[in-house]
Amino acid sequence: MKQDLSRSMFEEAQGLFPGGVSSPVRAIKPFPFYTRSAKGSHITDVDGNELIDYCLGYGPLILGHAHPYIMEAIRSQLEKGWLYGTPSETEIQYAKKIRMYYPSMNVMRFVNTGTEATMGAIRAARGFTGRDKIVKIEGGFHGAHDAVLVKAGSGASTIGVPDSLGVPVDIAKNTLQVPYNDVLAMEEVLSAHKDEIACVIMEPVMGNMGPILPKDGYLKAVRNITREYDTLLIFDEVITGFRINMFGAQGYYGIDPDLTTLGKIAGGGLPIGVFGGRRDIMETVAPNGGVYQAGTYNGNPMSLTAGMAMVDFLERERVHHKVNEMGKAMWQSLTDVVRSMKLDYTVSGISSMFQIFFGPQPENYTDALKCDKAKFMEFWRHMLENGVFMPPSQFETNFLSYAHTKEDLERTVFAFKKSLGAIK
Numbered sequence: 001m002k003q004d005l006s007r008s009m010f011e012e013a014q015g016l017f018p019g020g021v022s023s024p025v026r027a028i029k030p031f032p033f034y035t036r037s038a039k040g041s042h043i044t045d046v047d048g049n050e051l052i053d054y055c056l057g058y059g060p061l062i063l064g065h066a067h068p069y070i071m072e073a074i075r076s077q078l079e080k081g082w083l084y085g086t087p088s089e090t091e092i093q094y095a096k097k098i099r100m101y102y103p104s105m106n107v108m109r110f111v112n113t114g115t116e117a118t119m120g121a122i123r124a125a126r127g128f129t130g131r132d133k134i135v136k137i138e139g140g141f142h143g144a145h146d147a148v149l150v151k152a153g154s155g156a157s158t159i160g161v162p163d164s165l166g167v168p169v170d171i172a173k174n175t176l177q178v179p180y181n182d183v184l185a186m187e188e189v190l191s192a193h194k195d196e197i198a199c200v201i202m203e204p205v206m207g208n209m210g211p212i213l214p215k216d217g218y219l220k221a222v223r224n225i226t227r228e229y230d231t232l233l234i235f236d237e238v239i240t241g242f243r244i245n246m247f248g249a250q251g252y253y254g255i256d257p258d259l260t261t262l263g264k265i266a267g268g269g270l271p272i273g274v275f276g277g278r279r280d281i282m283e284t285v286a287p288n289g290g291v292y293q294a295g296t297y298n299g300n301p302m303s304l305t306a307g308m309a310m311v312d313f314l315e316r317e318r319v320h321h322k323v324n325e326m327g328k329a330m331w332q333s334l335t336d337v338v339r340s341m342k343l344d345y346t347v348s349g350i351s352s353m354f355q356i357f358f359g360p361q362p363e364n365y366t367d368a369l370k371c372d373k374a375k376f377m378e379f380w381r382h383m384l385e386n387g388v389f390m391p392p393s394q395f396e397t398n399f400l401s402y403a404h405t406k407e408d409l410e411r412t413v414f415a416f417k418k419s420l421g422a423i424k
């Protein structure tokens with residue numbers, strides 16, 4: 001695969017950005033490819049290589065790249081101005097739509113990223129309860145802010161800094177961690193710190209160390225225990241919201257969290273974050289209460305319009321029906337390949353999300369860390385050589401879109417078999 005232009009761009013970028021990139025997970029070794037354009041399920045690099053894309057901007061693009069319906073919505077909003085600094089009617093319409101699918105989000109605030117959403121939700125939880133400590137799941141990723149960069153998944157684990165430098169010890173000590181899928185550990189931490197813990201924040205389906213699914217009854221047990229110990233439960237559905245289905249993981253598993261965060265798909269591919277939940281908790285948020293949260297771009301009309309167009313299209317075309325069927329076909333076909341080659345690897349998947357682990361099915365972060373990450377990267381390079389772009393880390397998730405075709409899937413399964421054969 002010819003990549004001369006990407007290589008030389010990366011050389012230049014080294015002098016401009018830390019590690020040559022704007023987000024660490026993109027610093028693929030020896031160099032990342034530079035994108036020239038993207039359309040549907042395909043992404044084309046500056047050297048002219050066209051790849052089937054399962055990264056999809058790390059999840060938001062459930063309709064694929066440059067979908068005409070979203071493009072038209074963005075275009076028509078552009079004509080009407082792209083930043084007001086005042087409330088707009090779209091804000092009300094979109095919030096009502098979100099609340100229809102996420103009834104637990106009774107009152108909400110629009111922000112600009114998943115990071116801001118979890119930051120706001122945690123601050124609201126702390127303000128409401130008057131407590132400082134929070135509990136997060138090991139390997140969970142809730143954005144790049146101080147309170148949650150402790151045993152963090154995603155890029156933080158990929159490059160080996162799950163506990164970021166620069167996070168004051170006094171902040172990190174207030175973030176307690178428990179393994180995923182471990183009810184006992186959750187109960188223990190809540191009972192050991194009774195009346196000290198503001199909230200448990202978790203991705204209901206772990207999406208930043210591959211998709212790892214909750215064991216039967218786990219989420220229900222967490223819900224019950226958090227109620228028993230009078231601790232708020234925050235579901236971070238930045239990845240799973242509008243991805244698993246219209247109702248997110250909370251709808252899929254039938255659990256009502258106290259607060260929820262959304263992002264990614266909710267912005268139709270433009271930057272957005274949303275946090276919201278019980279009215280009494282959200283009443284603490286300024287200007288009604290003393291929990292301050294603000295932003296120039298909060299509720300900006302571009303992101304709201306793109307997000308609302310996305311949700312409209314998802315409901316109108318029953319998109320999840322198709323993508324989730326494709327997802328199932330994908331992870332079942334990949335599992336068949338692994339089995340037929342008698343390899344002890346695992347393909348983990350739910351709805352339109354999937355990942356391969358070079359080891360047994362992980363149930364939590366410790367298990368995921370034990371999988372062969374070097375082998376994963378070797379495999380990843382072969383997939384790229386064979387025309388398939390997957391997120392460049394085992395601590396990420398592959399996403400399918402409405403734009404992926406049967407042919408894409410067949411080519412991917414073929415590339416998968418070839419790549420596994422090459423690294424065996």
Ligand SMILES: N[C@H](C=O)CCC(=O)O
Binds near residue numbers: 024
């Ligand atoms: N997994 C991350 C977000 O959810 C990937 C995005 C990034 O770190 O650039």
